[in-house]
Amino acid sequence: MTTTLRPPxxxxxxxxxxxxxxxxxxxxxxxxxxxxxxxxxxLYVAPFFVLFALVGLFPLGYTLVVSMxxxxxxxxxxxxxxxxxxVEILGDAMFWNSIxxxxxxxxxxxxxxxxxxxxxxxxxxQGLRAPTLWRMGVLLPFVVTPVAVALIFSSIFNExxxxxxxxxxxxxxxxxxxxxxxxxxxxxxxxxxNFRWTGYNALILLAAMQxxxxxxxxSAAIDGAGSVRRFFSITIPSIRPTLIFVIITATIGGLQIFxxxxxxxxxxxxxxxxxxxxFQTTVLFMWELAFFRRDFGEAAAVAWLLxxxxxGFGIVNFLLSRRIATSDRxxxxxxxxxxxxQGESR
Amino acid sequence: xxxxxxTRIAAAVAGAASIALLASxxxxxxxxxGSTGDEPVTLTVxxxxxxxxxxxxEEYMEENPNVTIEATNIDTGGNARTxxxxxxxxxxxxxxxxxxxxxxxxxxxxVSDTFVDLRDYGIEDRKGDWVDWKxxxxxxxxxxxxxxxxxxxxxxxxxxxxxxxAAGLPTDREEVAALLExxxxxxxxxxxxxxxxxxxxxxxxxxxxWNSIVNQMPEGxxxxxxxxxxxxxxxxxANFDLLASAIGNGxxxxxxxxxxxxxxxxxxxxxxxxVCPGWMLGVVQGSAEAGGADxxxxxxxxxxxxxxxxxxxxxxxxxxxxxxxxxxxxxxxDWLTQPEQxxxxxxxxxxxxxxxxxxxxxxxxxxxxxxxxxxxxxxxLAARAEGVVAQFxxxxxxxxxxxxxxxxxxxxxxxxxxxxxxxxxxxxxxxELVG
Numbered sequence: 001m002t003t004t005l006r007p008p009x010x011x012x013x014x015x016x017x018x019x020x021x022x023x024x025x026x027x028x029x030x031x032x033x034x035x036x037x038x039x040x041x042x043l044y045v046a047p048f049f050v051l052f053a054l055v056g057l058f059p060l061g062y063t064l065v066v067s068m069x070x071x072x073x074x075x076x077x078x079x080x081x082x083x084x085x086x087v088e089i090l091g092d093a094m095f096w097n098s099i100x101x102x103x104x105x106x107x108x109x110x111x112x113x114x115x116x117x118x119x120x121x122x123x124x125x126q127g128l129r130a131p132t133l134w135r136m137g138v139l140l141p142f143v144v145t146p147v148a149v150a151l152i153f154s155s156i157f158n159e160x161x162x163x164x165x166x167x168x169x170x171x172x173x174x175x176x177x178x179x180x181x182x183x184x185x186x187x188x189x190x191x192x193x194n195f196r197w198t199g200y201n202a203l204i205l206l207a208a209m210q211x212x213x214x215x216x217x218x219s220a221a222i223d224g225a226g227s228v229r230r231f232f233s234i235t236i237p238s239i240r241p242t243l244i245f246v247i248i249t250a251t252i253g254g255l256q257i258f259x260x261x262x263x264x265x266x267x268x269x270x271x272x273x274x275x276x277x278x279f280q281t282t283v284l285f286m287w288e289l290a291f292f293r294r295d296f297g298e299a300a301a302v303a304w305l306l307x308x309x310x311x312g313f314g315i316v317n318f319l320l321s322r323r324i325a326t327s328d329r330x331x332x333x334x335x336x337x338x339x340x341x342q343g344e345s346r
Numbered sequence: 347x348x349x350x351x352x353t354r355i356a357a358a359v360a361g362a363a364s365i366a367l368l369a370s371x372x373x374x375x376x377x378x379x380g381s382t383g384d385e386p387v388t389l390t391v392x393x394x395x396x397x398x399x400x401x402x403x404e405e406y407m408e409e410n411p412n413v414t415i416e417a418t419n420i421d422t423g424g425n426a427r428t429x430x431x432x433x434x435x436x437x438x439x440x441x442x443x444x445x446x447x448x449x450x451x452x453x454x455x456x457v458s459d460t461f462v463d464l465r466d467y468g469i470e471d472r473k474g475d476w477v478d479w480k481x482x483x484x485x486x487x488x489x490x491x492x493x494x495x496x497x498x499x500x501x502x503x504x505x506x507x508x509x510x511x512a513a514g515l516p517t518d519r520e521e522v523a524a525l526l527e528x529x530x531x532x533x534x535x536x537x538x539x540x541x542x543x544x545x546x547x548x549x550x551x552x553x554x555x556w557n558s559i560v561n562q563m564p565e566g567x568x569x570x571x572x573x574x575x576x577x578x579x580x581x582x583x584a585n586f587d588l589l590a591s592a593i594g595n596g597x598x599x600x601x602x603x604x605x606x607x608x609x610x611x612x613x614x615x616x617x618x619x620x621v622c623p624g625w626m627l628g629v630v631q632g633s634a635e636a637g638g639a640d641x642x643x644x645x646x647x648x649x650x651x652x653x654x655x656x657x658x659x660x661x662x663x664x665x666x667x668x669x670x671x672x673x674x675x676x677x678x679x680d681w682l683t684q685p686e687q688x689x690x691x692x693x694x695x696x697x698x699x700x701x702x703x704x705x706x707x708x709x710x711x712x713x714x715x716x717x718x719x720x721x722x723x724x725x726x727l728a729a730r731a732e733g734v735v736a737q738f739x740x741x742x743x744x745x746x747x748x749x750x751x752x753x754x755x756x757x758x759x760x761x762x763x764x765x766x767x768x769x770x771x772x773x774x775x776x777x778e779l780v781g
Binding site: 072073074075092094158159160161180265267268269270272275276291292294296 | 424428431432434435453454456457460602603604605607608610611742745748749752753756757760778779780
């Protein structure tokens with residue numbers, strides 16, 4: 001593109017001694033087209049960034065301003081207090097409790113979720129009859145709103161007469177305190193998250209799996225690799241970038257979990273995550289600070305700390321994914337070679 | 347993905363922003379203050395719990411064809427509080443009429459200027475309609491009156507007739523009233539006998555009992571001057587210990603608040619009594635019916651309350667300054683809180699009116715309430731309302747009730763802690779949450 005623009009420029013240089021040689025100067029049309037070439041792409045993407053600056057960056061900055069003031073939900077702005085709110089929050093056991101709960105629920109949900117999603121995707125990738133039916137089937141739970149999911153599961157995990165306890169009773173296990181015990185409540189909430197997200201992740205992984213060249217499987221099969229070996233040595237390495245993507249989104253989503261713990265037990269202590277905050281996640285803690293205690297300043301500080309936490313997780317994930325992305329090809333090639341060698345030695 | 351997540355958020359915020367823009371555009375252009383004409387007007391109303399206004403809206407719209415009422419009812423007072431606070435903080439979004447509950451009136455009073463001074467709409471002429479303390483409570487420090495009183499919460503005792511019979515206790519509501527007449531200690535003593543005889547619980551859970559006890563005290567969590575008064579409040583502590591010992595004796599059925607196991611616990615005799623402010627009658631009936639109860643389940647309502655008269659809850663109708671139709675809204679709120687309408691509201695929701703005339707009507711009519719074994723609940727509540735004294739509600743009253751005393755009471759209920767530890771927990775939470 002730049003080459004086409006160069007000639008007029010040299011013409012211009014040559015024409016300098018005779019400035020009135022108008023035909024040699026770039027016409028308005030030419031200049032416009034140059035402008036179009038250089039600037040248009042930015043203009044095309046600008047709406048997003050303008051909108052993002054307006055509704056993403058501005059609130060972010062404003063939240064920081066709020067977090068540095070005493071700020072009552074109803075009465076509004078109070079005196080400037082610097083980082084006092086942050087100090088207050090970092091020294092608050094309830095904040096750390098919420099971080100623990102968030103991470104615990106995150107681990108309990110994403111690990112089984114991704115494992116099952118990979119297996120689901122692998123099964124869907126096998127030549128099933130009516131593939132669309134099955135693929136839509138796994139996505140169905142995702143269509144249900146989190147609120148509906150939370151209401152249904154909150155009833156299933158009802159301590160007095162819920163389905164979960166009734167089923168446990170059938171096999172001789174006494175009633176469990178799903179909404180009181182820390183681990184059990186985390187498990188129950190993780191179940192809701194898994195119910196909704198497993199199918200979604202399975203579909204994304206399925207798309208990646210379908211992009212894996214079939215001849216890889218064929219040659220591996222000819223070389224004598226069983227289906228388990230093919231899964232671990234071909235499928236998994238090939239879909240790694242997608243896997244990383246799914247892990248990152250699961251992380252961001254998992255750290256922001258709110259609706260499920262909020263609606264899991266709405267009646268106890270106003271729905272702030274259990275009588276002793278057994279399953280109060282960080283976002284739920286922020287919500288409590290803002291709308292129960294009406295302390296907007298501290299809530300804004302929590303919002304920022306959570307933001308930094310997510311950025312931190314994001315950077316770790318990014319470094320991890322970059323490493324895996326660059327080592328992706330050699331790994332498969334190496335593995336292909338290893339497979340080939342294995343075939344030879346047999 | 348990060349991008350698309352942002353776009354999604356961006357889209358959501360953009361949507362919200364455009365709605366806000368629209369709303370503000372309308373509010374600058376469409377104000378019809380002072381107009382008394384018949385141009386069509388749409389009024390939004392937000393209530394909570396069992397308010398019993400549905401038929402009244404219809405009636406009002408028939409009488410005023412130019413008015414359309416769009417009503418929202420939020421399930422509990424707690425959620426209505428969150429809704430109202432969020433919208434006050436956002437500076438927009440409040441309905442033309444907002445129902446405010448007694449528990450969080452204190453917080454609203456801190457920002458009473460976000461609500462219209464109803465003296466501008468002639469509420470002073472109606473001052474005599476209400477019991478004095480109801481009108482007083484909605485008056486702020488500057489003398490502005492921000493709410494039309496709807497109901498009040500005089501408290502009586504709901505009890506299950508068959509459960510009482512099984513324990514050899516009287517079932518007739520006058521005999522029950524005589525049996526339970528006395529202080530809380532006496533109520534718990536009778537409960538102890540009941541528990542010893544039947545092996546079943548006496549009341550549903552300690553949270554509501556605690557609310558009743560605190561609301562009955564001349565001063566609750568705050569002194570009358572508005573000072574927080576929990577930590578060194580000997581009377582409060584003594585009551586807490588009393589309740590704790592009752593829980594220790596197995597009087598509580600450890601029910602989840604507002605849930606009662608989907609109402610089934612009202613049917614299967616899990617507990618025999620419940621504290622019932624007027625508005626609770628509708629809640630109990632709704633929950634019990636959801637759990638399969640009908641009038642033959644035998645719930646009844648006795649004209650007695652341990653420790654004397656008490657008031658728990660009650661509401662006001664307020665008009666936010668952001669309303670575009672203040673005049674029309676005031677007219678509707680005024681009409682809804684007229685004695686005549688309050689009587690109808692009470693019939694629909696089981697709650698108890700705050701105007702003297704409506705109270706007298708209920709008392710003299712003594713209409714039987716079918717669900718509560720034909721008890722004349724209105725007349726009983728009128729009797730229960732006698733001698734009620736208003737208590738000052740501080741800004742954090744509802745937070746203290748729900749989040750400071752809620753968790754320790756639940757821990758007590760589950761037998762995890764003793765009274766001393768529970769009280770210490772409450773104080774710790776108080777420092778943490780209220781400061």
